[in-house]
Amino acid sequence: xxxxxxxxxxxxxWLFGSLVALLGIASTVGAWxxxxxxxxxxxxxxxxxxxxxxxWWVMVAILAVAFLAGSTMTLVLFGLASFFALRExxxxxxSSPGDRLPLSLxxxxxxxxxxxxxxxxxxxxxxIFIPVYAFLLLPSIAAMRSDIEDFLSRSAKAQWGLxxxxxxxxxxxxxxxxELPGGPGASALLLFYLLLVxxxxxxxxxxxxxxxxxxxxxxxxxxxxxxxxxxxxGIAATLIGAAMWWITPFTPLASGAIAAVIVLMGFLGGLTxxxxxxxxxxxxxxxxxxxxxxxxxxxxxxxxxxxIFFHVVRFFYI
Amino acid sequence: MRPSSALLxxxxxxxxxxxxxxxGSTPAATQRIYFANHTSHIDTLAIWSALPRSLxxxxxxxxxxxxxxxxxxxxxxxxxxxxxxxDRSKQDPNVDPLEPLRVALRDGDSLIxxxxxxxxxxxxxxxxxxxxxxxxxxxxxxxLIPVYLDNLHRSxxxxxxxxxxxxxxxxxxAPLARPAESRDEFLARAREAVIALSSQGAxx
Numbered sequence: 001x002x003x004x005x006x007x008x009x010x011x012x013x014w015l016f017g018s019l020v021a022l023l024g025i026a027s028t029v030g031a032w033x034x035x036x037x038x039x040x041x042x043x044x045x046x047x048x049x050x051x052x053x054x055x056w057w058v059m060v061a062i063l064a065v066a067f068l069a070g071s072t073m074t075l076v077l078f079g080l081a082s083f084f085a086l087r088e089x090x091x092x093x094x095s096s097p098g099d100r101l102p103l104s105l106x107x108x109x110x111x112x113x114x115x116x117x118x119x120x121x122x123x124x125x126x127x128i129f130i131p132v133y134a135f136l137l138l139p140s141i142a143a144m145r146s147d148i149e150d151f152l153s154r155s156a157k158a159q160w161g162l163x164x165x166x167x168x169x170x171x172x173x174x175x176x177x178x179e180l181p182g183g184p185g186a187s188a189l190l191l192f193y194l195l196l197v198x199x200x201x202x203x204x205x206x207x208x209x210x211x212x213x214x215x216x217x218x219x220x221x222x223x224x225x226x227x228x229x230x231x232x233x234g235i236a237a238t239l240i241g242a243a244m245w246w247i248t249p250f251t252p253l254a255s256g257a258i259a260a261v262i263v264l265m266g267f268l269g270g271l272t273x274x275x276x277x278x279x280x281x282x283x284x285x286x287x288x289x290x291x292x293x294x295x296x297x298x299x300x301x302x303x304x305x306x307x308i309f310f311h312v313v314r315f316f317y318i
Numbered sequence: 319m320r321p322s323s324a325l326l327x328x329x330x331x332x333x334x335x336x337x338x339x340x341x342g343s344t345p346a347a348t349q350r351i352y353f354a355n356h357t358s359h360i361d362t363l364a365i366w367s368a369l370p371r372s373l374x375x376x377x378x379x380x381x382x383x384x385x386x387x388x389x390x391x392x393x394x395x396x397x398x399x400x401x402x403x404x405d406r407s408k409q410d411p412n413v414d415p416l417e418p419l420r421v422a423l424r425d426g427d428s429l430i431x432x433x434x435x436x437x438x439x440x441x442x443x444x445x446x447x448x449x450x451x452x453x454x455x456x457x458x459x460x461x462l463i464p465v466y467l468d469n470l471h472r473s474x475x476x477x478x479x480x481x482x483x484x485x486x487x488x489x490x491x492a493p494l495a496r497p498a499e500s501r502d503e504f505l506a507r508a509r510e511a512v513i514a515l516s517s518q519g520a521x522x
Binding site for chain 1: 482
């Protein structure tokens with residue numbers, strides 16, 4: 001037990017303690033604010049604030065699980081997130097009876113195998129499993145049903161769903177299999193670093209957008225995204241990322257550059273998945289959390305940032 | 319709650335979510351007949367899982383004896399859900415298939431029924447059979463709550479052997495007024511109440 005405790009880097013306790021303290025204060029303020037009388041618009045933005053604070057609690061919980069319960073539990077957590085995200089994707093995507101078997105295989109075979117391969121540290125297989133094997137075999141199964149109506153479009157959508165919700169998202173917990181000089185604790189801190197920068201970027205873009213937002217970037221795709229919000233929030237999140245260099249193998253400068261990459265990819269993830277969602281005729285991906293959309297609304301930035309971050313670290317630091 | 323029912327609710331929530339939306343009524347311990355559109359074998363479980371735990375104890379699904387009457391299904395229906403099994407075969411003309419439902423209503427239980435009598439293929443329910451009219455006339459104190467289930471006809475359609483996970487909402491509407499009109503008019507009104515829910519509080 002004590003030997004195991006010593007594998008946990010000291011940075012973890014600092015981070016964890018200060019985050020819990022900060023969030024405790026934030027949640028208390030949030031609960032107090034929500035009790036105060038307010039008009040509809042103020043109430044809505046207070047509810048939004050509370051939702052964001054709760055998202056932070058989830059992130060801290062993942063951090064705690066990654067360290068205290070180990071990588072298996074982290075994989076199970078992300079596996080469930082993938083499952084719910086894929087479920088939302090499939091719900092919004094039109095399918096025909098011939099897609100039932102390949103879709104079920106995506107949920108009950110491909111998804112668990114992807115996370116199992118990460119758990120078994122099979123890097124070579126986990127990076128090609130969905131882009132090669134699932135990509136070739138799942139449409140083949142659908143083709144055997146000889147239903148050619150919209151076949152290409154149906155297969156493409158099914159593959160897109162898998163790539164985003166399972167393949168891309170699984171790169172976040174896959175950080176745990178990177179063998180960094182600092183041992184397993186160091187890679188768990190990297191997972192936290194990724195989540196922190198993505199989350200900070202979302203929050204800061206929201207704040208800067210509210211304060212200074214004028215010029216909409218893509219009004220049809222994502223009405224809330226503004227140039228001012230993206231630049232202001234992106235710079236703030238990049239600086240926060242740079243300031244967190246001490247929990248990573250990066251130098252402060254490199255940490256800023258990598259944080260900027262995460263910010264950019266997270267932004268693109270939100271934008272692109274919003275376009276996908278709207279092309280499917282929806283405003284939110286799901287209804288898991290009443291009023292706050294679904295799992296994919298909460299993980300869209302991570303889906304795009306995780307694979308790039310994973311490969312940047314693997315290329316330059318392993 | 320029995321462990322078997324907790325496990326069932328967990329599986330149903332994982333597969334199809336079964337998120338409750340109360341539109342016009344609230345979850346309350348009033349004696350009720352929940353009547354819903356019927357498209358899949360998960361319908362009963364979805365409504366039952368969407369109810370708060372305290373209401374599940376007093377709410378009994380009505381299930382067809384020919385499907386739910388044997389093997390594992392019987393175990394699920396009677397032991398985990400406390401279902402009332404009804405015989406659709408009408409082999410004996412002297413036996414009223416509604417009788418077990420009357421017994422349950424007299425005992426004070428709430429019921430989940432599917433007035434179409436069988437599973438349909440699409441998003442809109444087929445015409446209702448007369449059973450709900452009889453029960454509504456005989457038990458005027460019991461509230462009639464329309465329920466609409468979305469997406470389950472895609473997740474687990476008639477003829478399929480396994481469900482594909484999809485997000486389903488269970489929408490509970492406002493209580494239906496007692497029958498004051500003819501039987502067929504009442505049945506049409508009850509059906510309209512279910513259809514009206516299909517365009518409210520939708521899944522995305």
